[in-house]
Amino acid sequence: MELKLILLFMVFGAVIAVKIEDLLSSVIAVGAVGLGLSMAFLVLKAPDLAITQLVVEILCLIILIRATINKDLPLIKDGRWFFNTVATLLFIASFLMFAYFALLELPDFGKPIMRVAGSYIANGLAKTGAANIVASIILDFRGYDTLGEATVLFTAVIGVLAIIRKVGRIKK
Amino acid sequence: MKKSDKGMTLIVKTITRLTVGLILLYGIYIVLHGHISPGGGFAGGVIIALSFIHLMLAFGKEFALKKLSQAAASLLENLGALMFLGIALAGLTGGYFFLNFFINKGKPFTLFSAGIIPLCNIAICLKVGAGLFAIFAALILFDSSQENK
Amino acid sequence: MTEYILCLALFCIGLYCVLRKRNIIKIIIGLGIMEYAVNLFFVLVGYKTGGRAPILAKDQVVSNMVDPIPQALVLTSIVIGLAVTALIVAIAIRLFERYGTFDITKIRRLKG
Numbered sequence: 001m002e003l004k005l006i007l008l009f010m011v012f013g014a015v016i017a018v019k020i021e022d023l024l025s026s027v028i029a030v031g032a033v034g035l036g037l038s039m040a041f042l043v044l045k046a047p048d049l050a051i052t053q054l055v056v057e058i059l060c061l062i063i064l065i066r067a068t069i070n071k072d073l074p075l076i077k078d079g080r081w082f083f084n085t086v087a088t089l090l091f092i093a094s095f096l097m098f099a100y101f102a103l104l105e106l107p108d109f110g111k112p113i114m115r116v117a118g119s120y121i122a123n124g125l126a127k128t129g130a131a132n133i134v135a136s137i138i139l140d141f142r143g144y145d146t147l148g149e150a151t152v153l154f155t156a157v158i159g160v161l162a163i164i165r166k167v168g169r170i171k172k
Numbered sequence: 173m174k175k176s177d178k179g180m181t182l183i184v185k186t187i188t189r190l191t192v193g194l195i196l197l198y199g200i201y202i203v204l205h206g207h208i209s210p211g212g213g214f215a216g217g218v219i220i221a222l223s224f225i226h227l228m229l230a231f232g233k234e235f236a237l238k239k240l241s242q243a244a245a246s247l248l249e250n251l252g253a254l255m256f257l258g259i260a261l262a263g264l265t266g267g268y269f270f271l272n273f274f275i276n277k278g279k280p281f282t283l284f285s286a287g288i289i290p291l292c293n294i295a296i297c298l299k300v301g302a303g304l305f306a307i308f309a310a311l312i313l314f315d316s317s318q319e320n321k
Numbered sequence: 322m323t324e325y326i327l328c329l330a331l332f333c334i335g336l337y338c339v340l341r342k343r344n345i346i347k348i349i350i351g352l353g354i355m356e357y358a359v360n361l362f363f364v365l366v367g368y369k370t371g372g373r374a375p376i377l378a379k380d381q382v383v384s385n386m387v388d389p390i391p392q393a394l395v396l397t398s399i400v401i402g403l404a405v406t407a408l409i410v411a412i413a414i415r416l417f418e419r420y421g422t423f424d425i426t427k428i429r430r431l432k433g
Contacts, residue, residue, distance in 0.1 A: 003324060004324065004327070007324060007328065007361075008327065010327075010357070011327060011330055011331055014331055014354050015334060017350055017354070018334060018337065018338045018347070018351070023344070023346050023347075026346070026347065026350060030353055033354065033357060034357065037357050037361060040361060040364075044364050044368050044387070045368070045372055045374040045375075045387045046364055046374070046387070046392045047210035047374055047376070048210045048211065048212060048215070048396055049360075049364065049392055049395055049396060050210075051202070051211055051215045052212075052214050052215040052218070052396060052399050052400070053360075053399055055219050055222060056218055056399050056400065056402075058222065059218060059221070059222060059225070059308075059403060060353070060403055060406055062229075062308075063308065063311065063407055063410055064346070064349070064350075064406075064410065066311060066312070066410075067410045067413060067414060068346055084340075084341055085341065087340070088337055088340040091340060092333055092336055092337060092340075095333070095336065096329075096333070099329055103325060103329075106325070106366070107366075108322075109322060109325065109365065109368070110368060110369060111369070111370070112367050112368065112387075112388045114369075114388050116390060117390050120389065121375070121386055121389070124377075125280060125377055128287065128289065129280050129285045130280075130285070130289050131207065131209075131281055131376060131377045131378075132207050132208060132209065132212070132375075132377075133375040133377070133386070133389045134212075134375055134392050134396065135206050135207045135212050135289055135293070136207070136289065137389055137390060137393040138212075138393045138396060138397065139288070139289045139292040139293070140287075142393065143260060143292075145393070145394070145397060146256075146292075146296070146397060147256070147257070149397040149400070149401060150253055150256055150299055153299065153300065153303055153400065153401065153404050154249070154253055154303070156303075156307075156404035156405060156407065157246075157249065157303040157307055159408050159411075160306075160407055160408055160411045161246075161306065161307075161310055163408075163411045163412060163415055164310045164311065164313075164314045164411055164414075164415075165310075166314075209376065210374075212396070214396060214397070214399070214400050218400070218403075300400060303404070304403070304404075304407075307407045307411075308407075310411075311410070311411065311414070314414065
């Protein structure tokens with residue numbers, strides 16, 4: 001029950017973040033959605049994810065506020081109202097049609113298929129010695145995933161430093 | 173008066189001086205206990221980066237960059253990536269990539285246990301923390317360089 | 322089933338925001354909302370009714386736990402999402418410095 005309430009809170013927060021005109025209020029509303037997601041992770045029995053989502057949300061909020069503050073922005077109107085809305089609604093409708101067929105195939109909520117996870121839970125402590133099963137999965141059983149993640153993070157940092165830098169730009 | 177122009181007011185500075193060490197200590201605790209309790213390298217790295225960002229927001233950018241300059245942050249990030257790759261390659265001595273190569277993994281549910289997992293946590297913490305701090309410092313420095321023009 | 326439908330509604334709101342709005346900051350917000358919805362969906366699929374968090378305690382026998390594999394995948398995905406958001410914000414700040422606006426149609430018009 002409390003999970004549904006938290007999800008409803010997140011949906012309302014997202015609607016406010018999309019609909020409000022002021023950019024700073026919009027950023028703060030999306031921060032509220034992220035904190036709701038952190039609570040939802042806690043209810044879904046994922047404490048690692050709750051801690052990570054909480055601190056990442058704070059940092060994301062600081063970066064987004066940094067991007068929007070101190071810029072006196074003019075109000076941007078959404079032009080071509082009719083055509084844009086119809087195209088968007090058509091796209092969402094086609095997406096929902098695929099989502100309907102996908103939802104028919106899913107297992108019911110609360111009854112996952114744990115074919116691989118069963119052996120991880122049964123042998124995790126004996127094979128790695130770590131009490132936290134999530135840590136033993138991301139760093140031992142599926143270490144390649146984490147290596148790829150480290151590569152993506154490295155690429156993102158290099159990208160930001162290359163976009164932001166001042167020296168070395170060619171001026172015509 | 174000139175000194176207080178940089179950063180925020182006196183109240184914020186005093187509170188920051190009291191709390192920033194505790195935040196850093198909490199991040200280190202989260203990283204080191206990642207294999208026996210919730211947490212781990214990702215969350216701990218972000219908390220450590222947040223402690224330096226806290227310093228930067230409260231005291232101005234020069235003060236924080238004196239503690240950890242941008243070049244040092246890039247160096248630490250590369251060090252974390254190389255350490256993670258080195259741990260993964262060291263498994264090749266016993267057979268395959270990412271082998272948990274310690275024979276004696278220690279007693280479970282204690283701090284020194286689980287073989288390579290705490291070492292990997294420390295490597296990831298260095299990588300995530302230093303990388304995010306480098307990103308944030310670059311964004312801040314860019315904004316202030318625009319005002320000078 | 323209600324949980325899946327609410328999660329889908331969250332994704333659709335993000336999709337609407339990305340497709341319909343013309344402000345770059347709004348588009349970044351829409352991408353963030355879609356990312357939240359996808360992470361939430363992964364964890365919802367792995368939830369087991371009455372299950373426990375996947376952390377072993379010292380002298381207790383494990384009977385039923387939630388699925389730990391989606392949690393491990395989402396844990397890496399959250400941090401990647403933050404780095405990608407920072408990259409998009411950097412590009413947006415560069416565009417603002419060049420064109421003086423966040424409106425994507427004006428940016429396209431000034432190009433050629």
